[in-house]
Amino acid sequence: MSGLVIAMDGPSGSGKSSVSRGVARALGLRYLDTGAMYRAMTWWMLREGVDLTDPAAVAARCGEPELVAGTDPDGPTIHVDGIDVAGPIREADVTGAVSAVAAVPEVRARLVARQREIIGAGGIVVEGRDIGSVVCPDAPVKIYLTASAEARARRRSAELTGSSVDDQQAAMARRDALDSTRKADPLLMADGAIELDTTALSLEEVIGEVLSLVAKRR
Numbered sequence: 001m002s003g004l005v006i007a008m009d010g011p012s013g014s015g016k017s018s019v020s021r022g023v024a025r026a027l028g029l030r031y032l033d034t035g036a037m038y039r040a041m042t043w044w045m046l047r048e049g050v051d052l053t054d055p056a057a058v059a060a061r062c063g064e065p066e067l068v069a070g071t072d073p074d075g076p077t078i079h080v081d082g083i084d085v086a087g088p089i090r091e092a093d094v095t096g097a098v099s100a101v102a103a104v105p106e107v108r109a110r111l112v113a114r115q116r117e118i119i120g121a122g123g124i125v126v127e128g129r130d131i132g133s134v135v136c137p138d139a140p141v142k143i144y145l146t147a148s149a150e151a152r153a154r155r156r157s158a159e160l161t162g163s164s165v166d167d168q169q170a171a172m173a174r175r176d177a178l179d180s181t182r183k184a185d186p187l188l189m190a191d192g193a194i195e196l197d198t199t200a201l202s203l204e205e206v207i208g209e210v211l212s213l214v215a216k217r218r
């Protein structure tokens with residue numbers, strides 16, 4: 001399976017992480033969560049007190065942190081300057097700030113270069129927003145996962161304690177709007193991508209659909 005790259009893009013809550021990890025496990029592939037890399041960069045910027053409303057300030061500092069992302073689908077890891085940030089990058093402060101950091105072209109250039117290094121010769125499922133369009137436009141399999149706004153918010157609020165479906169839906173709509181309308185590498189369906197609406201499907205059904213697409217496309 002080396003050489004194979006599966007690009008898995010879509011908005012937040014569309015099921016990308018669970019599906020990507022399940023597909024990677026089923027095919028014996030590595031797994032890369034590029035969103036975790038943008039979150040880790042954001043965590044570092046917040047800790048350093050960088051003014052995230054100032055893209056020039058973010059651009060000036062984004063070369064400093066050392067990001068290391070592990071690719072085991074059973075336990076993906078993420079470290080910044082040797083610190084394990086897997087927990088902190090899921091906190092509300094990072095989630096609220098990440099889209100502003102990810103909109104800065106210098107941040108994207110740096111992280112896309114790291115992602116391509118990790119992808120290397122392939123054998124990997126890569127999830128994000130711009131994998132099929134920018135990071136790996138030649139990926140032989142490109143999937144664009146969607147789900148209704150309500151289903152996406154329901155899934156996210158089930159993962160987080162103390163968060164209502166309505167609050168989640170509003171927060172996700174804000175993040176998706178920022179991610180889809182930014183100038184640098186916006187969220188979009190890449191050329192050649194296959195759209196899969198997961199609203200009415202179980203996780204196992206979505207994984208099964210992706211595996212059959214992979215079998216057909218290879």
Ligand code: C5P
Pocket residue numbers: 012034035036038039098099100102103127128129130131175179
């Ligand atoms: O996937 P996740 O929700 O963890 O991604 C967090 C944020 O990182 C997204 O809302 C988006 O702003 C950014 N991102 C991106 N490009 C990617 C992956 C994530 O801009 N390839």
